[in-house]
Amino acid sequence: MTAVLESSGLGKRYRQRWALRDCTLSVPSGHVVGLVGPNGAGKTTLLSLAVGLLQPTTGSVEIAGDRPASSSAQLAKVGFVAQDTPTYSGLSVADHLRLGRHMNPGWDAKLAERRISQLGLDPAQKAGKLSGGQRAQLALTLAIAKRPAVLILDEPIASLDPLARREFLQILMEVTAEQELSVVMSSHLVSDLERVCDYMIVLVASRVQVADEVDELLNTHRQVTGPRTDLSALPADWQVISASHTDRQSTMLVCTPVPVTDPAWTADPIGLEDLVLSYMSKAVRPSPDSSPALEAQR
Amino acid sequence: MMWLTWRQFRAQGIVAAALAVALGVVLLITGLNLAHLNSDSGVATCHGARACATAANAFINQLPGTGSVPVFFGTIAVIYLAPALMGIFWGAPLVARELETGTFRLAWNQSVSRARWLVVKLGVVGLAAMATAGLLSLFLGWWESPIFRAAALAGSDSAAVTRISPQLFGAQGIAPIGYAAFAFALGVTAGALIRRTIPAMAVTLAAFGLVQAAWPLWIRSHLITPLREYFAITPANVNELAIINNTQMIVRHDVEKPGAWVVSDQTVSPSGHLFSGPPTHACLSANASPNACNASIAALHLRALISYEPASRFWPLQWTETGIFVVLAMALAAFCAWRIGKRRLA
């Protein structure tokens, strides 16, 4: 499977601060990718770099097989919904559709109009007068109707109410199935992503912590409980993500390719949300190589 | 892309068109009246220099009563202001507003490259600005042609009717087109660099104002080297005679060159140096008689050295100046395109 988003050593620095560092990804196409991390982790930076709104300070990035925004044809392959779903407040819904039609050769007018009427939006209403949820749906329609190969969404549902969020994700799933899109969606709410994503990237403190298929993640991560043990005494193929100790007991989140057979340890599967939270909550020290850093928590 | 540009420019375009039409109507009504007066006075059909001069003077004397004077100067003011206003209201918000409101994240992710987006927007609105300025200048040109023809026949030298004089030059012919292009490009550049609309508007206004003020003073006279001419100063044609501090004497003859722009007028001694004194004894003494003073001045053999641009240089200067401003505008536009393509904006 070809990679829809590929980056190598990607980094972006603003004056003194690194917003993104050492980002090496190879995201296969045909997945719905969730990009999750706390606020300020660098999600918007990564997506802006992927779409071509920013230029990298170090490294390179390719999307849909080509440099971002390198040509009109390349732009047509990428659909983008930015944070706060910007729309022209003075233009009506119909005007926005015309905008899409005039500026995108691959525009699917029927699809756009069908979506708008399904959503119940009034074509003559100015975008500035729509509610937040309606604006997000409008922006999504614009991104979808140009028939891209990959759809990039930057925290699209952050400001939506639960019902609007559910509707948005539902429509997203429908479209993804219909059009065979790859989707990269960022959020800081794991519970929403859990429902729809089958590939997860965790970004904390400007670095990628983990990037893998959700199935794989769930298979290889376990919550193990057992007698109090020093970390150095653990099996070699265990990677400890986080650990907490009492006098007698150790509870750890480990990543291991093989099932846990040692009877001293009780291994439980872990939910995606807990998994991600564990990665997000540990302190990160920069690692010498570019692989994700895994540190124990004492 | 063209549709989007028009849709975003719609309101401003309609306002500008309405104002231009309003001004056009005013000029049409008064201009027809003027043409009527002109033919009545017989300027068009006169024969002979003297008869023509009389008819022309009669026509010109009637002008203040017709209310043409405020219309003339008002239109001149509008034509001078129009490029600045278009730079502020059309140019500065063009990119700055998209950056400020974040809508660039929508606009620059359609299947249109940034370069194309900018080129189409710059091109369409820039051409609209140039066309507006050109149209206003055209209206004025039609309206004022009887006045200038009469002024030429009457041998008038008033700066108010010399097309090439600094006060009028920038509002005539094709010069406003160049200014409009430059002001617009300046506004877009300011918006792209400053990224906020209102500061960009202020900066555009200040920068364009400075250029417009400085240009006629320091640059225009060097575009085409002015001609130089000497005039003898005799007691009969001295316009100004003043003695200052008993050490300096100013003698000036205001040279009249009908239709020309006198860039400088200096009094020089026979050796060619600037003359500023000392006062002659005959003029300085307490019981000076005018004849003695005059005779002493005549004995100095002073001359007035003027450098001037004759009326025939009007169109060469217009083309040169417009060309320079259009080139500047295109350089600014290219800089903008490069700058926006640099992708430093999140």
Added chain:
Amino acid sequence: MIWLTWRQFRAQSIAAGAFVVAFGVVLLVSGIKIAHAYSSAGVPGCHGAGACANAATTFIDQLRGSSTELIYYTGIVIVYLAPALMGMFWGAPLVARELETGTFRLAWNQSVSRTRWVVAKLGLIWLAAMATAGLLSLVTGSWASPIFRAGQLAGSDSVSLDRLAPQLFGAQGIAPIGYAAFAFALGVAAGVFIRHTIPAMAVTLVGFGLVQLAWPSWVRPHLAPQLRQYLPITGANVNELVVENNQFIVRRTIFKPGGWVVSNQTVNPAGRPFGGAPLQACVSGPQSACNAAVNTLHLRTLISYVPARGFWELQWIEAGIFVVLAAALTAFCAWWIRNRQLT
């Protein structure tokens, strides 16, 4: 609230301050030169009308064509433009920007009532605008005072030195303060009603421009108490004599140094406007015969004028009217903001 107003207004006030200082420096340097020329031409200590007129004329002629003349006209333009620019850049965005960007939802939910917010913001910047305009007027006025004094002494008939002339009046004294207050209030009102910054700026500019254009012609003549005077027209002093199409126009142009001649009419001995048939002597014949014939008509010029000493009275009246207009506009805006439902 005062801190917030200052913080939001900081950039504009610094820009304005820098400009006023820069312009002030230019005027200072030039003013020294003028003072020097003034004293060396002998104007301050002159005795007698004739000598004073000569000295004054010498002084003025020296300045003509130099950078001083340029600064003079630039100063006039700046003092006229300043109120319009302050209305556009300070007034229009004041409320419009908060409405446009939605920050009013932050500002109007602090523990400060809307009324207090409006009063503080409007009041402080209003005062700043008036102060700026007043400062510019003061600085240019004191720079130009030698020139005006010389103009009066020289009995000059150049309109560029008549303080009351419509072209100059609005750039002197306290009138700019009134204009600044009005332009600012107009800008705020435009912002409140239009709710978008850039259209509000455009409307402010156009509205204020129209008022400034119409005012000297249509309103100001009725504000000032005017004097009327009859002056005889003789063949010798007639300035304009036009014979054509059975129309006979006889005019004598009257100058009132430092004053403002509002209207000038030629009347016949009975006091009615003169509209007689052309005199035969003037249609064809030598100039002297025409002059003699005009004398027999016993025509007079009726002028209505504001004397030079009426300058300050008119300034106070005009500034007062504009300040009152501004206050009314502002009060209306404040009431509107307080009561309006805004989401």
